[in-house]
Amino acid sequence: MIVRPLETVGANAERSRSHNRQVVLSRVRAAGQIGRAEIARSSGLSTQAVSNIIADLLSEDLIVECGRRAGVRGLPAVQYTLNPEGAHALGVEIRPDALFAAVLNLGGETLFSRRVALADTHPDHVTDAVLSLRDIALAENPDAHLLGAGMVMPGPFGATGIRESGSELSAWDDVEPARLFSDALNLPVVVENDANAAAMAERVNGAARGLDTYAFLYFGTGLGLGVVNEGRLVAGTHGNAGEIGHIPVPSDGAIVPLESAVSRLSVQRALGNTGVNVESGEDLAQLYAEEYPALSQWLDRTAEPLSAAVAIIENLFDPQAIILGGAMPDSLLDHMIAGVSLPDRSVATRPDRERPRLLRGASGRMTATLGAAALVINQAFTPMIAAR
Amino acid sequence: MIVRPLETVGANAERSRSHNRQVVLSRVRAAGQIGRAEIARSSGLSTQAVSNIIADLLSEDLIVECGRRAGVRGLPAVQYTLNPEGAHALGVEIRPDALFAAVLNLGGETLFSRRVALADTHPDHVTDAVLSLRDIALAENPDAHLLGAGMVMPGPFGATGIRESGSELSAWDDVEPARLFSDALNLPVVVENDANAAAMAERVNGAARGLDTYAFLYFGTGLGLGVVNEGRLVAGTHGNAGEIGHIPVPSDGAIVPLESAVSRLSVQRALGNTGVNVESGEDLAQLYAEEYPALSQWLDRTAEPLSAAVAIIENLFDPQAIILGGAMPDSLLDHMIAGVSLPDRSVATRPDRERPRLLRGASGRMTATLGAAALVINQAFTPMIAAR
DNA sequence: CTTGATAACTCAAGCATGTTGAGTTAATCG
DNA sequence: CGATTAACTCAACATGCTTGAGTTATCAAG
Numbered sequence: 001m002i003v004r005p006l007e008t009v010g011a012n013a014e015r016s017r018s019h020n021r022q023v024v025l026s027r028v029r030a031a032g033q034i035g036r037a038e039i040a041r042s043s044g045l046s047t048q049a050v051s052n053i054i055a056d057l058l059s060e061d062l063i064v065e066c067g068r069r070a071g072v073r074g075l076p077a078v079q080y081t082l083n084p085e086g087a088h089a090l091g092v093e094i095r096p097d098a099l100f101a102a103v104l105n106l107g108g109e110t111l112f113s114r115r116v117a118l119a120d121t122h123p124d125h126v127t128d129a130v131l132s133l134r135d136i137a138l139a140e141n142p143d144a145h146l147l148g149a150g151m152v153m154p155g156p157f158g159a160t161g162i163r164e165s166g167s168e169l170s171a172w173d174d175v176e177p178a179r180l181f182s183d184a185l186n187l188p189v190v191v192e193n194d195a196n197a198a199a200m201a202e203r204v205n206g207a208a209r210g211l212d213t214y215a216f217l218y219f220g221t222g223l224g225l226g227v228v229n230e231g232r233l234v235a236g237t238h239g240n241a242g243e244i245g246h247i248p249v250p251s252d253g254a255i256v257p258l259e260s261a262v263s264r265l266s267v268q269r270a271l272g273n274t275g276v277n278v279e280s281g282e283d284l285a286q287l288y289a290e291e292y293p294a295l296s297q298w299l300d301r302t303a304e305p306l307s308a309a310v311a312i313i314e315n316l317f318d319p320q321a322i323i324l325g326g327a328m329p330d331s332l333l334d335h336m337i338a339g340v341s342l343p344d345r346s347v348a349t350r351p352d353r354e355r356p357r358l359l360r361g362a363s364g365r366m367t368a369t370l371g372a373a374a375l376v377i378n379q380a381f382t383p384m385i386a387a388r
Numbered sequence: 389m390i391v392r393p394l395e396t397v398g399a400n401a402e403r404s405r406s407h408n409r410q411v412v413l414s415r416v417r418a419a420g421q422i423g424r425a426e427i428a429r430s431s432g433l434s435t436q437a438v439s440n441i442i443a444d445l446l447s448e449d450l451i452v453e454c455g456r457r458a459g460v461r462g463l464p465a466v467q468y469t470l471n472p473e474g475a476h477a478l479g480v481e482i483r484p485d486a487l488f489a490a491v492l493n494l495g496g497e498t499l500f501s502r503r504v505a506l507a508d509t510h511p512d513h514v515t516d517a518v519l520s521l522r523d524i525a526l527a528e529n530p531d532a533h534l535l536g537a538g539m540v541m542p543g544p545f546g547a548t549g550i551r552e553s554g555s556e557l558s559a560w561d562d563v564e565p566a567r568l569f570s571d572a573l574n575l576p577v578v579v580e581n582d583a584n585a586a587a588m589a590e591r592v593n594g595a596a597r598g599l600d601t602y603a604f605l606y607f608g609t610g611l612g613l614g615v616v617n618e619g620r621l622v623a624g625t626h627g628n629a630g631e632i633g634h635i636p637v638p639s640d641g642a643i644v645p646l647e648s649a650v651s652r653l654s655v656q657r658a659l660g661n662t663g664v665n666v667e668s669g670e671d672l673a674q675l676y677a678e679e680y681p682a683l684s685q686w687l688d689r690t691a692e693p694l695s696a697a698v699a700i701i702e703n704l705f706d707p708q709a710i711i712l713g714g715a716m717p718d719s720l721l722d723h724m725i726a727g728v729s730l731p732d733r734s735v736a737t738r739p740d741r742e743r744p745r746l747l748r749g750a751s752g753r754m755t756a757t758l759g760a761a762a763l764v765i766n767q768a769f770t771p772m773i774a775a776r
Numbered sequence: 777c778t779t780g781a782t783a784a785c786t787c788a789a790g791c792a793t794g795t796t797g798a799g800t801t802a803a804t805c806g
Numbered sequence: 807c808g809a810t811t812a813a814c815t816c817a818a819c820a821t822g823c824t825t826g827a828g829t830t831a832t833c834a835a836g
Contacts, residue, residue: 008771010411010433011404012794013821019773020398020822037784045398047785049823068831074783075831213625225704229624234617236706237601241617243703248638248696255638255696308636308643312700315631316613318624383396385407385773400823401792408794425813435814437794461804462812 011385017053019385020045024053025062026381028082030210033066035077054080062086062106082106087380088144090137090187091373092130093152093194096121101133102366103141104373106380108205111144112137113366123175127184134185147380148188150372151181152197190375194218195242196233197371198326198361199226204374207323207359214319216361217244217309219326220368223259227317231382247312249305261305262336264327270298281364285329299332303339310340310358325361326368333360399773405441407773408433412441413450414769416470418598421454423465442468450474450494470494475768476532478525478575479761480518481540481582484509489521490754491529492761494768496593499532500525501754511563515572522573535768536576538760539569540585578763582606583630584621585759586714586750587614592762595711595747602707604749605632605697607714608756611647615705619770635700637693649693650724652715658686669752673717687720691727698728698746713749714756721748 009015027039036054040047057063064083068076084107093100095118103112114133118126138144182189199216202208216226225242227234235241245259260266271278271287274294278284287295313322324333337358362370397403415427424442428435445451452471456464472495481488483506491500502524504517526532570577587604590596596616604614613630615622622629633647648654659666659675662682666672675683701710712721725746750758
């Protein structure tokens with residue numbers, strides 16, 4: 001029950017059905033409400049096939065009937081919508097010092113979220129902690145029907161050049177986390193890094209609703225980028241794509257790694273130099289509200305490197321939008337977005353845009369955890385033959 | 389018969405078969421030679437299903453038997469390989485002043501390539517020219533069985549901020565090229581930009597053989613990037629992903645667009661300042677062999693911006709390799725590759741790498757044209773349910 | 777108010793394709 | 807040389823989609 005096997009797989013009747021169910025579900029989600037004939041037209045399936053699948057989905061409570069469409073000739077089409085409470089997903093974020101868990105429903109609404117401290121990051125101990133959080137979540141939501149679990153772990157995965165001793169969970173190097181948790185939870189498990197997960201959270205219930213090609217600039221400890229292309233994460237060879245914190249950008253006449261200028265750590269350092277210690281997002285929001293000079297200066301200095309990063313992302317990925325979010329107060333995110341100078345010479349400059357090029361996404365310390373669950377929700381809507 | 393409809397489509401028996409054929413073909417290509425049972429194991433299909441498909445492929449001459457596997461217990465497995473001459477693809481590159489065409493076989497070998505001058509870039513005229521080139525190609529290769537045609541056109545597509553008046557084919561703005569050529573040629577047609585097409589050429593028969601996640605830095609007029617993630621092109625919202633020429637990079641203390649420092653145009657300008665006019669790749673190769681100072685200096689100056697670009701690509705995409713190619717002589721490409729300083733702090737630095745991080749790809753003015761045909765060849769090996 | 781057009785939907789038969797399990801064949805191993 | 811192993815074939819079977827005829831509910835036109 002592990003995910004990422006990645007090899008494209010052959011189709012048979014059973015897998016076709018599973019694929020078609022997801023095609024139908026994704027149409028229902030995209031449309032909000034929709035009738036069978038319309039799904040059939042847009043999916044290339046016969047109305048009969050769609051009818052059969054709809055009957056299945058109804059009996060599993062994944063969708064519900066919601067009236068009939070009137071105003072046109074012919075038999076009024078019975079409309080269907082997602083039933084948000086029809087299925088749920090568990091999201092877990094593992095950090096060196098704490099464990100976060102959340103439960104989302106199909107509609108992307110948060111039903112549960114919790115933090116527990118983590119004394120020991122050894123895989124066995126983490127597994128126990130995850131199991132007990134799962135139990136608490138299920139005790140508080142007895143009707144939750146878990147489709148699977150998403151796990152967020154500190155990247156980059158495997159041994160790479162970006163190792164910083166101490167900052168990672170070294171005992172995990174020989175463990176295959178997906179298998180470990182899948183066996184422990186007895187659920188399908190997806191593992192992703194924080195930025196990718198957070199990007200998915202925006203798609204399931206956030207600024208990326210309705211988008212399928214976008215990038216999410218995630219403020220974590222450093223800075224990460226989650227890229228979604230045609231509804232699927234661009235993960236790279238080892239799942240380490242989007243390490244945007246390390247790219248060289250201009251800042252005040254020098255070339256620096258992006259996250260040394262634009263990140264939580266960077267603002268903490270800047271404020272620390274003035275003797276101010278920020279612990280939480282609230283502290284930052286407070287200082288921002290007070291127009292604390294060192295913070296304003298730091299924000300001003302993010303404009304240049306951030307603009308460069310935006311230019312890079314837009315030109316390399318041609319996304320529908322770039323979303324900023326994560327561990328940074330909304331007010332600061334908005335300020336940074338306002339400060340970005342969007343180059344006119346960019347593939348993103350088009351006369352027919354109907355959406356801003358930069359958006360603010362979900363922020364706060366649960367962002368990645370919610371994203372972990374969102375990975376599973378998104379999967380429920382992603383047709384599966386021929387790709388993960 | 390247009391490609392890029394993009395919406396995931398429902399599966400039925402017929403589409404499953406088509407998908408499975410491509411799964412089988414891709415396994416045969418990947419393995420070089422392989423038996424039915426092994427394909428079955430790796431694809432999740434039954435041996436019987438694979439046998440049936442193999443029988444089809446044999447009767448269509450797409451594969452051929454090539455002996456039996458010996459040395460193991462049990463009935464020796466009959467092995468199959470691709471028949472390179474089993475199918476062919478037409479590639480066409482449209483430039484403002486000329487039309488290039490090529491025919492590739494399934495093995496990626498070039499059977500035909502031709503250039504004709506283009507007096508008029510009006511769609512009707514271009515279509516006529518394409519048709520007559522197709523006729524010549526078929527006359528010289530009467531046994532060619534065309535699967536489809538790939539078209540390369542100057543990007544970016546649609547109206548964007550990167551328009552440079554005159555450099556584009558403005559009469560094309562209201563035309564849907566894929567439909568136009570599909571109707572004219574009566575073949576399935578794929579349209580891509582030059583960098584993306586060139587990237588595919590490397591995969592079909594070049595430096596990216598066996599890779600499925602890589603980036604191709606393409607020297608055209610400017611500089612483009614073709615990104616392949618899990619065997620599929622990352623095209624972006626409007627097919628304009630990979631416009632790497634416009635990203636800001638450091639060069640000699642300044643921040644410049646990458647292609648102002650690293651591109652064909654850039655080297656021409658640098659040499660032009662010394663009174664030398666380079667017309668062709670041969671001129672450049674010649675100057676390089678002569679160690680012409682202005683060229684050496686230009687090459688030295690590419691190292692810094694190119695290194696930045698490589699760092700950006702590696703950290704954003706986590707590819708198996710980055711390939712440099714296009715309109716630049718091999719000797720210059722090699723020199724540039726040697727000059728790139730690969731950061732140790734990168735997701736690409738891993739102990740278990742068995743491939744260089746930078747490779748030289750196909751170069752020359754036909755690169756993109758061959759890539760156009762390669763798009764079609766690649767498609768023949770790409771399972772199709774649930775994605776373009 | 778009737779009649780026809782239209783479109784969604786259902787039913788049942790038909791069909792393509794994959795699966796299963798019982799043989800068959802041809803190698804290696806002991 | 808017999809046992810074992812593994813690839814392969816055959817035929818019955820299962821699944822899930824399609825097709826085409828028939829039903830129902832609405833709108834539009836006379």
